[in-house]
Amino acid sequence: MISTGIIRSIDNLGRIVLPKELRSSYGITPETPLEIMTEGEMILLRKYQPADACIFCNEVKPGTVMLHGKRICPTCRRELEKL
Structure with missing residues (x-):
């Protein structure tokens, strides 16, 4: 600390x-x-942050996936794909 x-x-x-x-x-x-x-x-x-919330938008949505121990919702996943 x-x-x-x-x-x-x-x-x-x-x-x-x-x-x-x-x-x-x-x-x-x-x-x-x-x-x-x-x-x-x-x-x-x-x-x-709720346990099943997206790491980026902090929302709980259906279709959220785990990536390296972090949850990502479909909306943020699509945004990441645009980068």
Whole structure:
């Protein structure tokens, strides 16, 4: 795990602000669902993605295939073929 050196406090409603640099680096927008997990003394955040969602569009669609351990939906697969 890498320390960012950034310290934030929790407000009286239990909220914490993620620095803009982190949101930009990880592609987190106001619409991005985050999963909250714990491990020992740590609280971990990660972008939520359903287990059967496409790695590119994050949607669950019929016809999704596995490629190198990642799921790709038919729409994104067609887009990749155009490259």
